[in-house]
Amino acid sequence: MATNTLTGKRVAILATEGVEQVELTEPRKALEQAGAKTVVVSLKPGKIKAWQHDHWGDEIPVDQTVDSASADTFDALMLPGGVMNPDKLRVNKQAVEFVRSFFDDGKPVAAICHAPWMLVEADVVRGRNVTSWPSLQTDLRNAGADWVDREVVTDEGLVTSRKPDDIPAFNKKMIEEFAEGLHAGQKEAARSARAEARA
DSSP: OOHHHHHHHEEEEEEOOBHHHHHHHHHHHHHHHHHEEEEEEESSSSEEEEEEEEEEEEEEEEEEEEOOOGGGGSSSSEOOOOHHHHHHTTOOOOHHHHHHHHHTTTTTEEETTTTTHHHTTTTOOTTTTOOGGGGGGGHHHHOOOOOOOEEEEEEETTEEEEEGGGGGHHHHHHHHHHHHOOOOHHHOOOOOOOHHHHO
16 A cells, blocks of 8 residues: 555545444555545544444544534545445435535545445436445446446546455555545536436
8 A cells, every 4th residue: 555645635434323343444544554634524423333244343433523524624535334324324414415515526435335325315426337235236226326346446536345355455446546636527427417316
């Protein structure tokens, strides 16, 4: 992993109760090793309880609440999975708007496992190449995405992966895309999706 490629960059990690522990801790470690400052953004202050395979895992401190967070203060967004985590986040309007604003600004976003549910909710996958945990493929296709079964898929600043086994490939591509910074294609795709939804 290239060191210091993300020096000076702030990365938001949006998560809540039931986040898959390894999908938060391993990408976070990779981001910090590459020089980024990571900020765990959640629905409430305090700590969130992570999920580890089939049981509760560690508590992870929350750095900022979503109601006080703005995409303007971050360079990129990372969305870890876990079934409960995105299911709770996607019913929160502020969390959905927070995700959407990264796309509107053309900022890179990485989502793994069940996290692409947030992308469906934010209506930002129309016309995009993505992957996810297999059970989400119908939701993603119904939202206009081109879903494929690969360990990592990159599309104009959007990085997606399927499961914890994909984390090494996910981390590598995430760091590459985050290092590149703004992606015009990301912003254009968000604009097109919005126009199509209104049509």
